Amino acid sequence: MSVHTMLEAVNLSKRYEDGALAVDDVSFSVRPGEIFAMLGGNGAGKTTTINIFLNFLEPTAGEARINGIAAHRAPLEAKRHVAFVSENVMLYPTFTAVQNLDYFARLGGKTQYTADDYRRVLLRVGLQEEAHHKKLKGFSKGMRQKCGIAIAILKDAPAILLDEPTSGLDPKSGFEFMQLLGSLRDEGKAVLMSTHDIFRAKETADTIGIMRQGRLVMQRSRAGLAGEDLERLYMEHMAGVHE
Amino acid sequence: MLATIIVHELKNILFSPKFSVTVAVASVLLLLSVVAGIGQYRAAAAQYETTTQLVQQEMREARGWMALTNKVLRRPDPMQIFVSGVANDVGRLSGVNAFQAVKLSHSTFSDDPVYAVFRFIDLSFIVAVVFSLLAVLFTYDAVNGEKERGTLQLTFANAVPRAQYILGKFAGAWLGLVLPLLVPMLLSLLLLAVTAVPMTAEEWGRTVLLFGGAVLYVTVFVALGILLSTLTPRSSASFLYALVLWVCAVFIVPRAGTTLAGHLVPVPTVAETEARRDAFAKDRWAQYEAQMQSRWKERNAPLEGMTKEEREAYRDEKMWEWMEQDDQDRKQVQTDIDEQARRLTEELRNRRMEQERLAFTLSRLSPASSFQLAAMNLAGTDIALKTRYEDALNGYRTLFNEYKEKKAKESGNSGGFRIEVNSDTGVKIDAGRERGVLDLTGMPQFTHPSPSAAETMRSAFIDLGLLGLFSLAAFAGAFVRFLRYDVR
Secondary structure (H helix, E strand, C coil), X not given: CCCCCCEEEEEEEEECCCCCEEEEEEEEEECCCEEEEEEECCCCCHHHXXXXXXXXXXXXXXXXXXXXXXXXXXXXHHHCCEEEECXXXXXXXXXXXHHHHXXXXXXXXXXXXXXXXXXXXXXXXXXXXXXXXXXXXXXXXXXXXXXXXXXXHHHCCCEEEEECCCCCCCHHHHHHHHHHHHHHHHCCCEEEEEECCHHHHHHHCCEEEEEECCEEEEEXXXXXXXXXXXXXXXXXXXXXXXX | CHHHHHHHHHHHHXXXXXXXXXXXXXXXXXXXXXHHHHHHHHHHHHHHHHHHHHHHHHHHCCCCCCCCCEEEECCCCHHHHCCCCCCCXXXXXXXXXXXXXXXXXXXXXXXXXXXXXXXXXXXXXXXXXXXXXXHXXXXXXXXXXXXXXXXXXXXXXXXXXXXXXXXXXXXXXXXXXXXXXXXXXXXXXXXXXXXXXXXCHHHHHHHHHHHHHHHHHHHHHHHHHHHHHHHCCCHHHHHHXXXXXXXXXXXXXXXXXXXXXXXXXXXXXXXXXXXXHHHHXXXXXXXXXXXXXXXXXXXXXXXXXXXXXXXXXXXXXXXXHHHHHHHHHHHHHHHHHHHHXXXXXXXXXXXXXXXXXXXXXXXXXXXXXXXXXHHHHHHCCCCCHHHHHHHHHHHHHHHHHHHHHHHHHHHCCCCCCEEEEEXXXXXXXXXXCCCCCCCCCCCCCCCCCCCCHXXXXXXXXXXXXXXXXXXXXXXXXXXXXXXXXXXX
């Protein structure tokens, strides 16, 4: 393992109890200051891969390592180095944005934050100040996703996992979200993201992987994709043309 | 970490929109029940004082010592304010004299049947029904609700130990539900103090234990709610299961236990027992009559061949001996009948006790039964209240009758009456009335029974212990289940 690797899947496999092979011998790595976007259809194994990194699932074979720590062997230690943004951030509807941030920051071991810190991070993710002390039950999906990324930022972990974070967002919100992700990458975060959004993945990611039926069927850097039509490649892989 | 989770869970419950309304209603209901209980206690205490004075007056004006009848009124207990138990079902008044067995009659429900229709609402009822429902309603989605919201995933994306999380959930929910219970409880104690309800130190102690029992009872339902939320992936399912569980625990199991015990250990009815007693008495008297007939034949046998004068002389000689013999036999018959009646009563009581024991054992599968039994034991309004009083009344009856006989002998008045028919003055009935009022000095006073502190604690601690076990088992179940819970 390179010392620069923050997230690493090593021959990762996951077979469910019903026999379905969700992840099949997947290997990749994400270094600090890099965004790795996993593309693939529904059931391709993207979310399962992220779930193994978070130890929500145990791998059948191989390892998912965070900062060199196998997630299923030392989950608590591994999770100290990673933040997570889910597809549909719901949070606590009867709590305000700041209260939600405060709770998850404390769970992430950050107890030193002040009200000003919460204000600044919420402004950074683009949440208007008048919404900071409003209960989340009136928030749109976009606003909740912004809170979700704010929580991830507050954790100040070197790695961030995102499971289809722009799904269901309007184009403007999606654009802003990816801008933010780019700035986190620039700060040195290692970002692993699953997404269906080929356009944004191509625009933001440093490395793109395509998953099909649990396997990582393509993995290319941005440079490697120069001049390629990613959408066509994606469709070909989905159709199994390259197998 | 644990503190963060506890505080968060507490806030989550306290900030819930349904919380303030439901808890406010339940708290007001609890306080109102105490206010109503104090009112009923005061009315009962006033009635007790008035009736006791009237009985004293009646006794002083009785026509003689042998006609003296005491009436004992069951003294209202301040603990009834919180737990009415069987206090309204058991009679409040019993006559005490030589001619009738003691029997408590005139219960609140027999005098005012309207109350029996819906029963009184007291603190134990509100805790047993309302607060247990609140407990499951606020915890049934403690874990699976978080999963549905996606917050469980987000939580466990952090280095949060599962054991701490479930413990924090439980502690937070417990605090969120126990604090609103403690506030009206403490206010009710204040009400007792302000309205100067006469409570002994022991009764204050029992009240505190009763409140502790209520907290323990709510704890069981908090743990059960959390257990259900870890057993089912969806909160809609756990909501349904929670309701079914609550209905079974609070209403079905206690009644089913009693019904089942009734089938397994049948107890003869009072009418059956009385019929058996009467049948025995009838048989015994028939035996006695047959015995008397053959005896009179034997007695008359030597009279054969005697002259009228000889027969009269023989009878005069034997008459006292025969009378004494007959009287002895009659007394023996009465003793046998009394003994049979005592055995039947004892048998009935033993069967009842056996049935009660089984009913309580079966119904204790429900925490609601355990709580109600503990509460009634602590309040002294338990199932043994009637027996306790009747035993005490029987003991008192002996003392009272001895006192009456002693006073009658001293006054030389047997208490009988004389009818005098005179062609000049007509009929005159002399009831042998004592001159003036009777001096009741030295009359034994009835001591109202109350179970000893040790006895109460022993009975209550069984049920409180069971509540502790229920809580522990439910939480242990939730804990073990959550360690393997799929948080996705």
